[in-house]
Amino acid sequence: MSMLTATSITKHFGGLTAVKDVSINFEKGSITAVIGPNGAGKTTFFNMITGIYSPDGGEIHLDQKPITGLKPNFIAEKGIARTFQNIRLFKEMSVLENVMVGMHTHLKAGFLGTLFSTPKVRSEEEQARYDAYSLLEYVGLADWVNHQAKNLPYGAQRKLEIARALATHPKVLLLDEPAAGMNPKETTELTDLILQIRDDKQITVILIEHDMKLVMRISEQIYVLDHGQLIAQGLPEEIRNNPNVIEAYLGKSAISV
């Protein structure tokens, strides 16, 4: 059953077509990788799904419901969460608060409730705190609860972004280069974490990644973008040997040899 479908979506920036007529269907509970050389349009594709850009053409459906062109916060509410290529944490806030912000779509505290601190609001806050803490434990950041996010080591910041995204209770999780800047040990941990997230929570995971080892290990499907166009799709094995893909990455000469 498909969880997220993009139907021939297109995005122009001035004269440049960043994404052209791309259609992808993401199965529920799958792990899918979107790869391609730099400037292929991968992040633009993510930005259209999460509502940061609205596509110039085409449609996006989540769970059979249209979400094309909705504001990012509505899309987040509907169940798509993401991380960012260049980490975007709430730097001055504590690690726990970062995760708690992720929970906001599920908190009901209103203006008056907050002002008068009703028992309902208090217990909700308390619950959110515990939930956030357990998520931090889940991704392995339990010891950093009170630190400012900006003081975390790089790998931990990536993990915190994932924890924050999980806090929104997503159906679909988009990871934009989650392993960038990680050492091999951290990458292995991350690989396990992604698999675990899918297995524990039945979340559909889509990732952009340049680390091919990671991509090949965990993806069930791989889509390849080049110059904004979908040039290949298939199982990891198929992609590895696809001449179009090799050409896109290495240039024409690579094949003729």
Place this chain on the structure above:
Amino acid sequence: MKKLASLFSSSRTFQSVLILLIVLCTSTSLYLMDKSVTSFLLLLFSFLLLYYTTFSNWIKWGAGALIAFAVIPVAASGGPSQQVYMEVAVMAGIYIAMALGLNIVVGFAGLLDLGFVAFFALGAYVYGIFASPQAQALFHNSSIFPLGGESFWLFIIVGALVAALFGIILGVPVLRVKGDYLAIVTLGFGEIIRIVFNNLDKPINITNGALGISGIPQPKLFGFTFTQASHIYFLVLIVLGFVIYAVRRFEDSKLGRSWKAIREDEIASQAMGIPLVKTKLWAFALGASFSGMMGVLFAAKNQFVDPTSFTLLESITILVMVILGGMGSVPGVILGAAIISILNLQILTEITLFLTQNLHVPEVFSPAKMQRLLFGLVLVGIAIFRPQGLIPAKNKTYKIADLKAKLSKKNTKTKETTTSI
């Protein structure tokens, strides 16, 4: 001095003895002497010491309230200078509340607002127009107006609501712009509001133009009129108490965290499901409402409003308070507002009087004239040397052990039912 400080931080006995001593000494000297600015300031200083003690919050608040509600008014009532102290305290209270309001907008939500005084003006004018004879002139045949001093209580709320409403009306278009541009646009709005108040004496005379509105009634309750600064003082304390309570509630709430998230990263917070415009509007509206409330109080205290009280300099003054104290830090902002308003209203004028009278220093050198220079130096100095302010904002810290313990207890209890996080 260092030893003293370390002794202070380590020993609670020392803390309580020191504070008691200061409060006792200063309040008796304040009570007995004709005029002693020194003891008045030292008495206020005890609040800061109290903040740095290691007592539990309940004790701190209790002691603070005791000093504010009982010790200060009684001590000040001893000499003929009572009203002077109370006047300064009232103005400081008004500024503290406004600075706390601006802190929501600038400190929490990160939106630089250079026209904040407009909301203060709105509150003041709403009460001024409807409660004074001006209303009679406006609604010719109405027998309801003017509403009089009994309506003050209603207008505290009305002032807050009107200011909040304007905060939203202005906010909707204004919040489409960001950063520096927002600062300029708010500055523009602040000026527009002032110019309009200054000119709305024609075609219909609503604000009486530059002449201002006089004869605004003082607050009345069960036949008692709050005429003196020492009466208004208690009103200010109550409203200020409410403002501090509300700010602290919001700071650690869903809304407060959303503000800070937007301040840190708009795109990420949107991706986390936070509606940008709505959250920013809440910041504008709440910040404005505190200012509006204080505007009503200000009008009732002075019995007169005119546009000269709401200039750009006023907006900048409030901003200086927030930045000096520490953006986003509630105790910091209170300290910053207290320092600046007391500096302005008491210390600078006292020093000026002293210099010109006793030392015969020419007028040109009087420090009271140097207000802008001082503000400028404070702004530049703070920006370069201590951008986080006198008392930097802190994140709330949680005891990890508590979280862990309660979590494991909960997990064992609900092991079967919880699948989602």
Place this chain on the structure above:
Amino acid sequence: MQEILSTLPQVLLDGLTLGAIYAVVALGYTMVYGILELINFAHGEIFMAGAFIGTALLFTFVDIGLALNWLTLILVLLLASLLTGVLGVGIERIAYRPLRKAPKLIPLISAVGISFILQDLVRFIAEYKTGNYIVTGQTVFENKIAIPAFSIGGYDVHASAIKSNTLVVIGIAVLIMIVLDIFVNRTKWGIAMRAVAQDRDTAALMGINVNKVIALTFFIGSAIGGATGVLYAQQYATINPFIGFILGLKAFTAAVLGGIGNIRGAMFGGLLIGLLEVFAAANLGILTGGALGAEYKDVFAFIILILVLIFKPAGLFGQAVKEKV
């Protein structure tokens, strides 16, 4: 209608004079914003300082017995712009450079602070020297050129007059704009400036001394501002330490209107704001039958600013920039 038309030539002329001053001041805002993305609030005060320095110089010249003619005026212009240029560089060094990596609000706050310091310092000096901070200076060109009344298509047009100084103001302003435009687009330093404005880090990698370029930008922007101050003092004769703030705001509005960072846009914006303002002051009362008057002209300027920022934040000539995600 007749009333509006009859004064139109004079209104256009007055608007052009005011607009030329706005335009040249706007250049300083636009250059600094283009390169640092900082609203240099103190720029209005640099303009004001230029006016005071120029006035002081002229007084000194009179004291030492120099005749006031176009030569002295040029000397004053050069000296005043040199001094204000140095002032601008000093401000950048002290109040902005240490903050280049700080969060955006911080340099803005520092800028507001500098602007207050300058206002009060000049006030103090003026008051200390003359006993009053409102200073009436020397004017070099006093004569007027009269334009006789005429009528076009049945409409009578009133006689109008131009101060010869007005022509000097417009002439020098245009000259400054042309020279600056050539400088930025044609010279090595100008290209370096544009490179730093585009991408500071890459420019540094290409061997451009970024600090030097920024200092140069401040020098030129401030020198131009200071020279405009001198012209302003010539035009209106009376100055005070607070003329810079509101004028600076309007000049900034002009810069935003034209598209901030865009030099030609700033010139256009300045002229437009000047014209609109004088037109509003002259005709609002006539158009609304007295309900709204000249006192609303500043509201007008601010409303234009707000509308432009909201609906076309890139200005009339600027390009929209999107944040990279």
Place this chain on the structure above:
Amino acid sequence: MKRNFLTILTVFGLVTATAVGCSTDAGGNNAIKIATQSPLSGSSSTLGEAIKLGAQLALEENQEKFKKLGFTLELVPFDDQGDPKVGVSNAQKLAADQSILGVVGHLNSGVAIPASSTYENNSIAMVSPANTAVELTEQGKKSVNRIVARDDFQGPAAFGFATDNLKAKNIFIIQDKSAYGQGLAENFKKVAEQKQAKILAYEGITVGEQDFNGVLNQVVAKKPDLIYFGGLYGEGGLLVKQAREKGLNIPVMGGDGFDSSDMVKIAGKGVKNTFYTSVAADISNTSEGQNFVKKYQAKFGDKKSVQSFSYYGYDSMGVILKGLEDSITKNGNKKPTREQVRDAIRAVQDYQGIATKVGFDAKGDNKYAKVFVFQFEDKYPGKQVGVIEKQ
């Protein structure tokens, strides 16, 4: 870091506190202080300072006399900055000092009105050297007096002169949108409307602006034969200058806000054909007047030119001291209470000041207030061209 900061703050607090504390001397029982409140900083500080210096001169001249009575006189100058908030705060402060028995002030009606409530509550007699706003004395406060004419006298007087002497039929009114300017212009307009003169337009300008060409172009279009300006010399001077540059050589008329040497400095040669109403007669040619100028400049230096407000300040102080003297005599040479001084000042009936005779009516307005009309030639003060008595 935190502790460090705490120490610094403590030291800072203590130092300022002690510095400030020193200034609070009790002053002995026979010290009597009179305060002035006027803007010593801000755009109208020339006028504010003139009030203070005038008052200071009067007080110092009388110190000997009061010493004989057994009292030391002292002046306490306050700077109200032209800001109502500061004015009220200062009023509270001077109310707190029991040895202050009277106050000369203010310059701005916008400050005087709210501050006067504080004076009234504390029974401190106030004598205003400058406030013309009608409202000030309308509420029947016992402590509030003024020696100058009210706007509802100055306005009609100006109108009378404009129509009778200057033969103005079509009038263009401009005001600076300040409390003073608006009050003056509105009262002028009111009479003009009653008398069915033709008001071509009623426009406003902004204080602090330098370019009035816009509104002047409208004047050109409407072709009036008189401009009436409600405002101070700062804008008035520029307005006159720029009007002349436009070839508008019609008479410009203003109130006592023009009554400053700076008016001539700013307007330059164009000041000719500019008229203003004032409550002080031109005494610069009388021996008293020349004497006053001599005394004034001997005391404060040549740089301080004598303004009309110097006379007003001098006379206001004179009235207060007269009332004080009366109340001391009445009280058997003992220090009088504030109430006694207040009532004695209100009771003053014919005090001959240097610029005006003073006697208060029931509201505290000066019965003898006259309005004089002056014409600028090319120096300050202008030539006196008319006197209007109260009807």
